[in-house]
Amino acid sequence: MRVYAILDIETTGGKYNEEGITEIAIYRFDGQRIVDQFSSLVNPERKIQPFVVNLTGINTEMLRNAPKFYEVAKRIIEITEDCILVAHNAQFDNRILTTEFDRLGYPFEKETLCTVELSKKLLPDLPSYSLGKLVRSLGIPLSDRHRAQGDAKATLTLFKMLLAKDTSKEIITKHVRKDPKRQLEPKLLDMIAAAxxxxxxxxxHNAEGDIIYIGKSRNIKKRLxxxxxxxxRKSKKIQLEVTSVSFEETGSDLIAQLKESEEIKHNKPLFNRALRKSIYSYQLGMSIDEKGYRQLKIEKADSRKQPILTFTNYQQAKAAVYRITEEYQLCQKLTGLHKTQHSCFSYGIKECQGACIxxxxxxxxxxxxxxxxxxxxYKNSHMLVIDKGRDVDERSVILIENGNYKGFGFYNLNYQINNPEILRSIISPMKNDRDAQHIIQSYLRKYKVLxxxxxxxEPAI
Incomplete structure (x- = not known):
């Protein structure tokens, strides 16, 4: 007899595979009735994205005393034992769970069923297959939308309906997916194992040894x-052509980003086409208005101008300028956030000191x-960026001279690098282009280094 674990997970949001679980609900279902259930808030030990707080209502304060994932992991293993995982968009929930268990070093591998895919097969031609709209159209009650227990209970009711509709059980059987790692070709498994x-x-590399794709990661094995x-489509093509993977450890994520950018431009791999061009499209510039006030302005990337800051897209630029305006008590009119001939919005609420008028x-x-x-x-900066090395007794160093990226190197903690000539000898020269400038500035804005x-x-080294 098949046993199912119907689940729903709420997460922090954020970068792919860096999300954390904030809430989980699981119903163990034997095809007839619920035989066990578990639900809990989870302290993700990381920031919850604001849009997720608005969506779910789950905030940091609610999770302050909630158990951490490792404290509920055993219960999750118990309740899902010998089960097929069932979820609405099962690939997402399974990925999140697998990632959390990977962080604990535990191999969590389950077959999965996706109620989105099943619904499209068994209930064709519906206007929407999002959980909220789907269950509403089917008359299935749904309370606490975007909370794990409410969504899991609705998914369970939906799954019961799908089981009843699939009288031959052929579609259910066909749609059971094994854990992706189990289905990989031996050559791919070998490459993952060696990373x-x-x-x-x-x-x-392909069979001829040509580089077909270059990437960087904080965990190469996980990224592969x-x-x-x-x-x-792109991943499937790579899987067909790749025959080997080589790698270079950097320890520092910043160095990995810089090296990836330069290597892609130099090697022009087949599957890196999107990254061969510049990786930033907007920049922050400055001018002086007729009264002498310094104006900051978001501009399209222009290699002829020296930018103050660079951004991947306009939304990122605008968000940054809002933060800058608030942090340094600048005028929204003079930072381009409020286009007006009169006073800016912030002046009206007494957050601008009146430069606008x-x-x-x-x-x-x-x-x-x-x-x-x-x-x-750091247009005219002379500095060293020191961060983690490839081993515990090593540090990485990036050299900036006159605001120009000179290169990177590594040194042992037993040696103090004080002599400029010794420093130069350990630095591997790298190209200083606007993408390198963007990577360094963006990284230092977002992350801490050692x-x-x-x-x-004077004198410059």
Missing amino acids: PSTTGVYYM TQHFTNDN GEEAVEAYNARVHTFLEKNS KIVNLPK
């Missing part, structure tokens, strides 16, 4: 698993802009 679970750059289990002294306003520039632009050492400008 390290460390940060670095990896190179996929994603490549080889994804079923999108000439009330604030030019010198005072420009001083705050200068503070922002000093902190965020240390930044400002070097004397």
Whole structure:
């Protein structure tokens, strides 16, 4: 007799495979009745994205005293033992669970059934197959939408209906998916097994030894698993052509990003077409208005201009300028956020000191802009970016001279690098282009490194 674990998971949102579980609900179902159930909030130990808080109502305060995943992992293993996982968009829920167990070093492998796919087969021509709209059209009650227990209970009721409709059980049987790792070709499994679970750059080769794809990851083994289990068109082509994978560990994620960018441009791999061009499309520039106020402005990327900051897209740029405006108490009119001939919106709520209508002294306003520039632009900076190395007794170093990226290197913790000539000898020269500038600036805005050492400008090393 088949036994099913109908589940729903709520997550923090965020980057692919970096999400954490905030709530989980599981119903163990023997095909006739619920024989066990489990639900719990989960402390994800990471930030919840604001849009997720709005969607689910689950916030950090609610999870402060909730169990962490490792504290509920045993119960999840018990209730799903010998079960087929059933979920609405099962690939997502299974991926999230597998990722959480991977972090604990436990191989969580289950067959899955997706009620989205089953519904499309057994209930064709419905206007929508999203859980909310689907169950509403079928008259299935749904309480606490976007909460794990409510969604899991609705999925269970939907699954019962689908089981009843599939009288021959052929479709249910056909739609059972085994864990993707079990279905991989031996050559792909061998490549995954040989890959390290460390940060670095990896190179996929075809039978002729040509590089067909270059990528970077904080966990190369996990990233290769994603490549080889994804079923999108590009991934399938890569799976057919790849015959070997080589890799270079970097320890530092920043160095991995820089090296990936340069290697893609140099090698022009077949499956990296989208990344051969510049990776940023907007930049932050500055001008002086007729009254002498410094104006910040989001512009389309222009290699002829020296940007203050660079951004992947306009939304990212606008969000950053909002943060800058708030943090440095700048004027929304002078940062381009509020287009008006009069006072800006912030002035009306007493958060702008009146530069927009000439009330604030030019010198005072420009001083705050200068503070922002000093902190965020390394146009003329001489510095070392020190971060993790490839081993525990090693550090990585990136050299910036006059705002130009010179290259990176590694040194042993037993040696202090004080001599400029010794420093130069360990640095592998790299190309300083606008993408490298963008990668470094973006990374330093978002993440902490072990240390930044400002070097004397005179004499420059």
